[in-house]
Amino acid sequence: MNADAKYYGDSNSLAAGFKRLNKPQMERLQQLLNENIEIDGAGNFPEIILPLRHFVVALKRQLVEFTYSDIDLIISADFGEEDSFNKAREALLAVVLDQMPSSTIKSRISAETLTDVYVKKMIKVSGHSGDKWSLFSFNNNLGRCLEIKFVDSMQRQYEFSVDSFQVLLDPLLEDAEKPYALLTSAFRDVDEALFHLEDRLIKTVDPEKIRGGGLLKYCQLLIKGFKAADPEECHQMEKYMCSRFFIDFPDLPSQETKLRSYMDSHFANHENASSLCGDETDSEASSNQTTQSYLAVSQAKYDFLMMLYRVISSSTVCLMHHDRRQTLQLIDQLAYHLTLSPPSMASLGSSSGAPPRVSLLYFTSNQWIQVV
Template sequence: MSCGDALDLSRRFSVLSWDQVRRLDAILGEAVPIHGRGNFPTLPVQPRQIVQVVRMRLEERGVRVRDVRLNGSAASHVLHQDTGLGYKDLDLIFGVSLKDDQAFRLVKDVVLDCLLDFLPAGVSKERISALTLKEAYVQKLVKVCNDTDRWSLISLSNNTGKNVELKFVDSLRRQFEFSVDSFQICLDSLLLFDRCSETPMSESFHPTVIGESVYGDFEEAMDHLCQRTIATRSPEEIRGGGLLKYCHLLVRGFRASSEADMKQMQRYMCSRFFIDFPDIGEQQRKLEAYLQNHFAGMEHKRYECLMTLHQVVNESTVCLMGHERRQTLSLISMLALRVLAEQNAIPTVTNVTCYYQPAPYVQDINFSNYYIAHVQPPQVAGRSRHLVLCPRPADVSSETGTIPLHLIGEVRFDVVGARRRVRAVVVWRLAEL
């Protein structure tokens, strides 16, 4: 290895400070509930416990674990507490050899077998099969095996979105999307300290814990994290889900370092999103799953994220036919409107003042030339609003808390009954932004 290569390698790593080690220790020691489906009990599990048990069982079965790392937003939180990202999932990476299908099956069996250890006393474990445990406690099971990537993911269920994700990696070509989520913290020294030291940790006596940025430059990535800057390398390699993560970062107050970088990233990520999810049904499933998994407890941010995605797709999509682009934009608008409905943020129309000028073809002399229905204005999130709704689309903008509404109210009129009464039906849809 040349001196230059050694220097480049050293730039990837950094030793954690005492404050960072304390935050890491707190995260590993905090009990995370693994929620069971049906009648299965909730299992309160400390991350350090499940890491130690899984590692021990793997080595008992002849699988050598190179190292165990904390990855993703939890690692970013350890390194810089005020990231603006927060953290939900606990991503734990086990470096193992996955040379064949048998190795993949062995890893899965070991994890499911370990769950038995966390079942409460009194549960008859002999009658519980691996398949039953998978159905009860596993939210997601992924296996990737190709020329460049060999890894498996087992995500344990948590109803609040704080999933414990165990990732077993032989090889993985792209380990990050953006520099701010490129951090990995090696847990081996801290776990060894837990097992061997009878003296509690202190500022003057604690293990040396190493952090790595797979972005390639630890200090630069840390600067991006502190300054809330969106940066990456080779954006064309980012998988389709990177577009959603990018919009998530924008909503959290992160910004690209320059306008040129932003436009380049957006074009690449839009193109890759539509390559990975070409069908409108796949796009809907991906969007719904992302909102469910990444905004638990932050439902008020879902609308803003979807509107940000709408803007990015509208401005930066260059790989679709016009009707395909409009179809995707309509899907995003529909999901955004659904989010508002779930939050009771859409203006009600039970009481509304309608102003209606009949169409020119209405010739009936008994039909009034000008129809006005005077009723009380609606209540929108506790605020009184007068809404003027026209047969032609009219913008209605209001504020409900932190959620900006950009809606169009269309009034459709039917003439009903022998006395030719007018019935107004108001249809809300999102305005084209």
């Protein structure tokens, strides 16, 4: 049977739920696949740089003994046996090891060492809910972390229609004479999801089934200029979002940890600042660009927290007044600290141009004191 049989019916017509990417979309996808990804190592371990396309192809090669059906940012895998989780990890780390410089004595580097040095986050889910998947996120100092997810089963693969898309890359990676890629959506309808994306509309179903209720992503979409596809329905769903968020994060420590983690992951300091004046030196330009980028990210985080404050204040019905007030005070405190967080001058003056890590500070009469 042709490998494309599950995507095409008779006369090469696409199966329901799939669309071919158009020419501009294909060009953007090709550009993305050809861009270098950077995996930063801890200590003296080298940075690994290679095109995303090469990484995915190498990973497919390592997974020859794995059962999987498609590949994009998600690899469908068979986790029927418990050690399958470890096999997925070993295959992924084997790709990382292969990309290390030839001068490296690779036989002395264990999987545990590679995990400690290059992996930022590693998650395994195998519970009574029926979900079986694992996630690996690699270090990147600019926040552009490569994430690979191995999925056996996942009941909910998206939060909102605009983040429900999956691009099937196999036909593109196989160097066909006429390369193509197929688009599908975990949302109920791919055309409806595309309409929401093009018109920047917010739409979801059953937010109470999303971990965290989709509340944080919802607030981020709002500050990006997205609007509710159905304002009345969306206002009602805010209550379900808030309720599920407080079920999953019931106390202040877990709420603070989640908020910090979300902002660190979703407000990366890697956007290019606006062009600078031509009479500046390279050092001045680098410093100014880093400062502008830092301030833009801080402002985005502040706007996000203020939007979250508004939604929780107006739509939370599941908390006692005292508990809600404590959460709002936490959000207000995080936002206030953002206004007191100056860029690190040492980082601004470095030739690397790497943005400073954000640290929350409080001010005394004579000095800045780092507390986080």
